[in-house]
Amino acid sequence: MKKVIRVVAAVLERDGRYLITQRRESAVLPLQWEFPGGKVEAGENDEDALRRELSERLDADFEIGKKIGEKHHIYDGYEVILALYAAKLIPGRPMRAKRVRDFRWVASSEFGQYQFPDADQRTMDQLLGIRR
Numbered sequence: 001m002k003k004v005i006r007v008v009a010a011v012l013e014r015d016g017r018y019l020i021t022q023r024r025e026s027a028v029l030p031l032q033w034e035f036p037g038g039k040v041e042a043g044e045n046d047e048d049a050l051r052r053e054l055s056e057r058l059d060a061d062f063e064i065g066k067k068i069g070e071k072h073h074i075y076d077g078y079e080v081i082l083a084l085y086a087a088k089l090i091p092g093r094p095m096r097a098k099r100v101r102d103f104r105w106v107a108s109s110e111f112g113q114y115q116f117p118d119a120d121q122r123t124m125d126q127l128l129g130i131r132r
Helices: 046-058 108-115 118-128
Strands: 004-010 016-024 036-040 062-075 078-089 101-108
Touching: 004 046, 004 062, 036 046, 046 062, 046 078, 101 108
Parallel strands: 004 078
Antiparallel strands: 004 036, 016 101, 062 078
């Protein structure tokens, strides 16, 4: 039986731009970009996991909104269930790259300038209605 990993990611939009984060050099798929998020740990619900991951990666507080969508990806040896949630930055302290290499606010039309993992790219495009 394949291992199933549940992953959550946040879609934060501000003035027509989306927050993306860059993986660190030591990460799997190093230096690639993605919507911020991470794995759901045992005993966590999606919202708590996403809030924790965002805080750990960007050192800020976030409000988690409604689920935008969910995609199932099958890989060799394991499966990933990726859920995207709308989120908002709670004012108070500025974000800083803590467990990511970098972060940027980019327009969806600029996504092509950034290297995303294939599964993330397909999921983002489908769930956000982006056509390439």
